[in-house]
Amino acid sequence: MIEKKTVCQIVDEWLDGKEYFLVEVAISPDDKIVVEIDHKEGVWIEDCVELSRYIESKLNREDEDYELEVGSAGIGQPFKVLQQYINHIGKEVEVLGKDGRKLCGVLKAADEQHFTVTVEKKVKPEGAKRPQLVQEDEILAYDEIKYTKYLISFK
Numbered sequence: 001m002i003e004k005k006t007v008c009q010i011v012d013e014w015l016d017g018k019e020y021f022l023v024e025v026a027i028s029p030d031d032k033i034v035v036e037i038d039h040k041e042g043v044w045i046e047d048c049v050e051l052s053r054y055i056e057s058k059l060n061r062e063d064e065d066y067e068l069e070v071g072s073a074g075i076g077q078p079f080k081v082l083q084q085y086i087n088h089i090g091k092e093v094e095v096l097g098k099d100g101r102k103l104c105g106v107l108k109a110a111d112e113q114h115f116t117v118t119v120e121k122k123v124k125p126e127g128a129k130r131p132q133l134v135q136e137d138e139i140l141a142y143d144e145i146k147y148t149k150y151l152i153s154f155k
Contacts, residue, residue: 002031002064010058011035014051021083023073031066036073036080040087043072078147085110085148092151093117097144104151105138114139115148 007025015022020043023036037043037051052070059066079085088107095103095117105119117138122131 001029002027002033002059002066006059007033007035007055010055011037011051013058014054020047021081023080023084031064033066033068035068035070037070038073038084038087048072075150076152078149082110082112085115088150092153093148094151095140095148096146097140098146099144103138107148108137114141116140 004025004027007027008022011022011025015037020037020039023038024034025036026034033055035051035055037048039047048070052068055068055070073080073084079088085107089110091107092104093107095105097103103117103119105117108116108118110116117140118135119138120133121136123134124131
């Protein structure tokens with residue numbers, strides 16, 4: 001079986017000096033290798049082909065037969081690595097908490113432990129007749145959520 005560590009090292013070699021980053025490498029028991037990369041401005045098919053050829057040049061089909069798929073992290077897919085959070089700062093995201101609560105708002109900040117989403121909430125100020133929309137920052141730990149993903153909007 002092909003080692004995940006080996007494939008990650010090969011991908012890291014190819015990524016060196018490029019603005020792409022690795023999102024995930026998955027290898028099934030029957031040696032289907034799936035490599036997901038991302039880039040702040042999107043992923044181009046030509047680069048996926050180049051990476052695929054690079055990986056194939058470093059693996060020996062004589063030793064082990066494998067299936068290789070190289071692609072981008074889908075735009076509507078949940079974020080898997082910190083760099084995806086960083087790249088989407090200032091954009092609308094959807095967050096589903098482990099408690100079932102769903103938030104939609106603008107991703108404000110992200111670091112290794114937490115990320116911040118600015119959401120709009122209706123709040124009724126004391127003495128007011130109607131609630132008002134206010135912006136509030138929600139700080140979330142990664143282990144509190146099921147997923148965060150880019151919110152595709154056609155406004």
